[in-house]
Amino acid sequence: MSLYIVQKFFYDANRSAEIQQRYRDAGATRQALIAEYELTEDERRAIAEGDIGMLYVLGCNGQLLMHFAGLLGVPWADYLESMREGVRKYGPVRAGIYAMTTSTNDKVTGV
Amino acid sequence: MSLVFAGVCSHAPGITGRPHLAEPAARDAFFEEFNRMGEQMRAAKPDAVIVIAAEHFANFFMNNMPAYAVGMADSYEGPIEDPKWLGIEKHKVPGNAELSLRLIKEVMKTVDVSYAEEWKFDHGIMVPLNFLTPSYDYDIIPVNINCQGPPLTPLHRAKAFGEALRRACDSVPERIALIGTGGISHWPATPDSGKVNEPWDVEFMTRWCANDMDGMLSYGDEETYEEAGQGGFEIRTYIAVAAAARGKGSILHCKPIPIFAVSCTAATMALE
Numbered sequence: 001m002s003l004y005i006v007q008k009f010f011y012d013a014n015r016s017a018e019i020q021q022r023y024r025d026a027g028a029t030r031q032a033l034i035a036e037y038e039l040t041e042d043e044r045r046a047i048a049e050g051d052i053g054m055l056y057v058l059g060c061n062g063q064l065l066m067h068f069a070g071l072l073g074v075p076w077a078d079y080l081e082s083m084r085e086g087v088r089k090y091g092p093v094r095a096g097i098y099a100m101t102t103s104t105n106d107k108v109t110g111v
Numbered sequence: 112m113s114l115v116f117a118g119v120c121s122h123a124p125g126i127t128g129r130p131h132l133a134e135p136a137a138r139d140a141f142f143e144e145f146n147r148m149g150e151q152m153r154a155a156k157p158d159a160v161i162v163i164a165a166e167h168f169a170n171f172f173m174n175n176m177p178a179y180a181v182g183m184a185d186s187y188e189g190p191i192e193d194p195k196w197l198g199i200e201k202h203k204v205p206g207n208a209e210l211s212l213r214l215i216k217e218v219m220k221t222v223d224v225s226y227a228e229e230w231k232f233d234h235g236i237m238v239p240l241n242f243l244t245p246s247y248d249y250d251i252i253p254v255n256i257n258c259q260g261p262p263l264t265p266l267h268r269a270k271a272f273g274e275a276l277r278r279a280c281d282s283v284p285e286r287i288a289l290i291g292t293g294g295i296s297h298w299p300a301t302p303d304s305g306k307v308n309e310p311w312d313v314e315f316m317t318r319w320c321a322n323d324m325d326g327m328l329s330y331g332d333e334e335t336y337e338e339a340g341q342g343g344f345e346i347r348t349y350i351a352v353a354a355a356a357r358g359k360g361s362i363l364h365c366k367p368i369p370i371f372a373v374s375c376t377a378a379t380m381a382l383e
Contacts, residue, residue, distance in 0.1 A: 004173060011172045014191060015231065062300025063167035063259060070196050076129065083302045097261065097341040102303045109305030109369040111132075 002039055003059050003095055009037050009047060010064035013071065020071055052079065053086020059095030077111035114280040116155035116288035117356035118148055118379040119319070119349045120242075122164060123299065124234035125371040127198035127241055132370045141375040142242070144364035148377040149243040157288035159207055159250040160243070161214075161276065163352065164235035165258035165293045165345040170227060177225035178264040179272055181218065182253035183211035189232025199237050207250040210285055214252065217279035222272050227253075239292045242377075256351065258293065258344040266328045269347040273354025280355070291352035293345030296338070297373045303340070305369040311339050312365065312374040315346060320360035320378070322353050342373070356380040 013019045022033040034047055046054040050072045055065055069079040084104045093099040102108060130138055152160070169191045171177060187204045190197050208228070215226050230253050232240075240247065256272070257263055264272075280287040295315050296308040318326035327350050335343040353360070358381030365376045 007168075008172065008174070011168050014168065056301075061168070061259065066300040067192065070193050080302050080304060087302070097336065098301050100302050101298065101340070102306065104302075106302070108303055109372075111370075 002043060005037050005039055006043050006047065006055065006058060007060055007064055009034070010060065010068050014064065014067045023071060050074075051086075052082035054090055055086075056083040056098070057086045057090040057093055059093055059098070061096055062098040080107075080111060113287070114277060114289055114355065114382055115157055115286045116152050116379070117290075117352050117382060118152065118377070119291040119352050120145065120148060120239050120377045121294075121371070121373050121375050122235045122238045122292040123297070123371050123373045123375075124192065124197055124238060126238050126375065127234075128196055129370055130198065133368055137366070137368050141364050141366070141368060141377075145242040145377045148363055148379060149245070151379060152243055152288050152290070155288060156286055157249065158285040159210055159252055160288045160290060161252045161254055161280075162236050162239060163254040163256060163289070163291045163348045164239075165348055166233050166235045166255045167259060169231045169233035170229070171255060171257065173260045176257055176260050177255070178257050178268070179222060180225040180227050180255045181211060181215050182206060182230040183208050183215060183226045184228050184230060187230045187232055187251065187253060190237040191231040191233045197234055197237065199241055202247045204232060204240070204247050205250050206252060210250070210283065211252050213283050214276075214279040217282045218272075218275040220275070221278075222268070222275045224272075235292055239290060243290065256347045258347055263332065263344055264347065266330065266347060266350055269350045270324060270328060270354040273351035276351065277355035277357070289352055289355055291348035293348045294339075294342060295346060295349075295374055295376065296340055297342030298340035299342050299372050304372045306340070307367040307369065307372075307374050308339055309367055309374060311343075312367075315349075316360075316362060316365055316376070316378065319349055319353055320362065322357065322359055322380070324353065327353065353380065357383040
């Protein structure tokens with residue numbers, strides 16, 4: 001239901017150094033930031049913990065998610081693997097246009 | 112004057128962000144042709160460069176998503192991405208609000224466009240500029256076709272938009288270069304990143320080079336998603352350029368480089 005709001009958070013974060021800093025500050029500052037968005041418990045947890053796999057499975061557009069990975073300091077290969085791990089753990093992508101078409105064991109570019 | 116140059120190119124962020132991971136010979140061959148495209152464009156002595164990109168939520172989001180948007184500012188900033196991640200430093204890129212205004216007014220006679228007096232360039236524009244105007248000394252007019260947040264504009268409207276841009280370019284005294292960026296088949300920012308449907312790309316570019324408009328407009332979004340991924344929706348920018356240029360295309364480079372996630376493309380089109 002609130003995939004739109006999850007993606008809105010990433011859109012806002014991508015455009016605002018202040019939001020990025022509040023996220024990086026972690027702890028209560030991060031929680032307060034996330035509380036400004038009307039999210040389900042799963043979504044809130046996934047954003048707070050940087051659970052890329054869950055966010056990918058929820059249907060987040062990869063163009064937004066890859067910048068969240070950047071904010072988390074996750075290197076490219078780990079970002080790709082986090083999404084595969086999400087599909088292993090939570091099942092196929094549930095919404096959006098960024099579903100996986102390869103298998104969780106494939107490494108298309110070798111990473 | 113009018114339109115003086117037209118071309119299309121890839122804009123994948125890996126091109127500048129992950130060059131060290133690419134096979135060096137393949138990468139260098141592509142960069143050489145991308146740079147050559149830039150030389151050809153600059154040799155046409157444009158006063159301004161219109162870059163039709165398919166942006167990725169740097170400026171436009173599903174709260175108010177324009178099908179078509181044109182920038183109307185005297186300067187822009189970019190990249191919005193982390194410069195280290197993209198491999199491109201932050202720049203203030205010159206624009207020309209007054210020229211944008213004249214172009215937009217002409218386009219609006221046939222196609223409803225949004226205009227934007229603020230615009231943060233993302234890799235969709237910054238990666239091409241890195242090769243085409245590496246000194247960031249040309250006035251850029253950013254244009255966006257929504258290829259990310261469905262519902263997307265139908266392909267025949269991308270053609271109509273390209274035709275309107277041509278009419279607009281021909282209506283101003285300035286010399287204008289037109290660049291479309293994106294595609295062709297790719298599955299960016301997913302675990303599939305690096306997957307490319309090369310035969311699909313070859314077929315699309317064959318149609319593009321022939322300016323076979325019926326052939327280009329025959330791709331349905333469902334079929335494109337299936338065969339060319341969500342990145343394939345960006346053929347809209349190529350179709351708009353073909354509709355504006357009207358001539359035949361020449362490919363400088365179109366080969367997959369998996370770590371860059373696309374068939375790395377640089378192509379020009381004759382003006383008729």
